[in-house]
Amino acid sequence: MTDTPLLSVRDLSVAFRQAGADTLAVDRVSFDIAKGETLALVGESGSGKSVTALSVLKLLPYPAAHHPSGEVLFKGRDLVRATEDDMRRVRGDDITMVFQEPMTSLNPLHPIERQIGEILSLHKGLTGRAARTRTLELLDLVGIRNAESRLDAYPHQLSGGQRQRVMIAMALANEPELLIVDEPTTALDVTVQAQILKLLQELQARLGMAMLFITHDLGIVRKIADRVCVMLKGRIVEEGAVEDVFRDPRHAYTQRLLAAEPKGRPEPVPEGAPVVVEAGPVKVWFPIKRGFFQRTVDHVKAVDGVSIRVREGETVGVVGESGSGKTTLGLAILRLISSQGPIVFLGNRIDSLKANAIRPLRKTMQVVFQDPYGSLSPRMSIADIVAEGLLVQQRGLSYPERRRIVARALEDVGLDPAAMDRYPHEFSGGQRQRVAIARAMALEPQFVMLDEPTSALDMSVQAQIVDLLRELQRRRRLAYMFISHDLKVVRALANHVIVMQNGQVVEEGAAEDIFARPRTDYTRALFAAAFNLEAADAGVVRE
Known part of the structure; x- marks a missing residue:
């Protein structure tokens, strides 16, 4: 590293113009990045991290976005005032960016x-x-x-x-001389996350490039960054060497971020609690067909002989890497995909029921999906989203009765019922996930499958959702199947844990036992990646 900054952002502000008025998204932000250095920008969603990074490459929707003040100096040259032709040469040659979601970034x-x-x-x-x-x-x-x-x-x-x-x-x-990395591991499971971080560090050392790393995960910051800037409402509220900020955070917001990890443990399940769901051994095999006549030559064994039991008031955590069969197992238990093997719900076999026969049971078994941005229709109000299941399952309800149930469901998840006529885009990620939970709870289910419900959320919002789920379970004696690759959240919620790999169970038992004494190498590798953010293998891990 040298004393002369490679990138110097000075007093940068970003405003978005809507209906003739300006909304300030970034407010007089300043920082430097030296050659070979990694600077992390951290903060919750809406803090201005990504807008700041996009400003460096002038990728904001101009002229709706503009800069009331500031400059972005790259090797002494102000990019804010550079022409579009100049920026085309800078982008890709000198500065490049890795975006958060590769599925939408790749063609x-x-x-x-x-x-x-x-x-x-x-x-x-x-x-x-x-x-x-x-x-x-x-x-x-x-x-x-x-x-x-x-x-x-x-x-x-x-x-x-x-x-x-x-x-x-x-x-x-x-x-490039500068790589901007925007939340590159948010949607990845813990082992792949560790591999990507290790890869970035090795590439940085080999190529000598600088990195601007944007994230809301402070565990990642501690692993990869030299310095950190903490952002809140468009401003940098704390800056310093990573170890200094983690050891002695000065700003109250930084202190809250560091303390935001999901805490506590689930309540014990009472002796003799009735079984709500019991399934297995369950198989979900997808045929591989080849040739002109599309003959089946093999099968993808997504779920291969897995058994699970969930009691009233119990949370069973299902963990494993992407592709291990976690979600497929959950969808099979809910009878949303075909499977083989017995599935017993509230004492009745449901695996052979036709769609019409299983429809009345849907209100007692619900699902909360991973992405609160994709699982809520942007064209429906919050009231219509939460009431959608009521229209199918309780057709005799009047409009005022549905509104009362929606209001109660929103109150249960900590949202103001007065906001029920607003639309999803008017809510934050955490609020949208609360809406998704309210939609499931409005039907008063007994079993809820939670499919990665916190993976797209900030750390502080994750802790809030964990507390909410625990409180709803305590009040309603709900049975949860909690699918996740975030083992910190699983530890805070689950009574029992099932570890899956390649469609099979490799380890299961009481959560306390699994976390304290994992028996298999695979489980130990998962825990090492989750809690130490270190890949088990040395060198570049290949996929």
């Missing part, structure tokens, strides 16, 4: 080779064999196994970790 219609090759053609003039050779070098650099066989793959044919590696390969194609 679903083009194979991987074409997407990386396009960058090499535009910025380096490489085509044909030269472009293919460089593409293979990049894929090998980021740890893609059997890179040549992946060239014709489309994004949907890759795992989440592989897609993120492809995004990093594209960002490194022109060996």
Whole structure:
């Protein structure tokens, strides 16, 4: 590192103009990044982290967005006042960005080779064999196994970790001096998260580049960053070396962030609590068909002989990496996909029931999905979203009666019933997840499948949702199946834990026993990745 900053942001403000009025998203932010240094921008959703980063590359929706003040100096040159032609040369050559969600950043219609090759053609003039050779070098650099066989793959044919590696390969194609990384591990399970962080550190050391790392996860900051800036409502409220800020946080907001990890343990399940759901051994096999006649040549064994039992007032945590079969198992138990094997709900076999026969049971078994942004219809008001199940399951209710039930459900999850006529885009991520929980609770279910309900949320909001779920369970004696790769949240909620790998159970038992004394190497590797953020293997872990 040198004394002269590679990037210097000075007194930068960003405002968005709507209906003739300005809303300030970033307010007089200043920071420096030296060559080879990693600076982390942390804070909750809406704090201005990503807007600040997008300002560096002028990727905001101008002219709706504008800069009332400030400058962004890259090697002494002000990018705020640079022309669009100048910025095209800066983007990709000098500064590149890895976005949060690779599935929306990669083009679903083009194979991987074409997407990386396009960058090499535009910025380096490489085509044909030269472009293919460089593409293979990049894929090998980021740890893609059997890179040549992946060239014709489309994004949907890759795992989440592989897609993120492809995004990093594209960002490194022109060996930039500054890499901006925006929440690169939010949607990844803990082992892949650890691999991606290790990969970024190794690439940074090899290429000597600087990094601006944006995240809401302070555990990641401690692992990867040299310095940290904490943002709140568009301003930097604390800045310093990572160890100094973690050891002695000065600002009350930083102190709250550091203390926001889900805490506590679930209440014990009473002796003799009735069984709500008992299933297994459950199998969900998807056929692999080939040839002109599409004959079945093999099966993908997504769930292969898994058994589970959930009692009243109990939370059973199902953990494992992406692709381990967690969600498939949950969908099979809810009879949302076909499966083989007995499934008993409230004492009755439901695995052979037709759709019409199982419909009346839907109100007693509900699901809360992972993404609060994608699971709520943007065209429906909150009242209509929460009442949707009531229209199907309790058709005799009058409009005022439905409104009363919706109001009560919103109150139960800590939302103001007066806001029920607003739309999802008017709520934060945490509030949207509360709406999704209210939709499930409005029908007064006895069993709820929670599929990664906190993975897209900030740490402080995660803690709030965990407390909410625990309180609802205590009051209503709910049975939860909690699917997650976030083991800190599982530890705070689950009484019993099932660890899945490749469609099978590799370990299960009381949560306290599993967390204190994991028996299998796979479970130990999961815990090491979750609590230490270190990959089990040395070097670049390949996928």
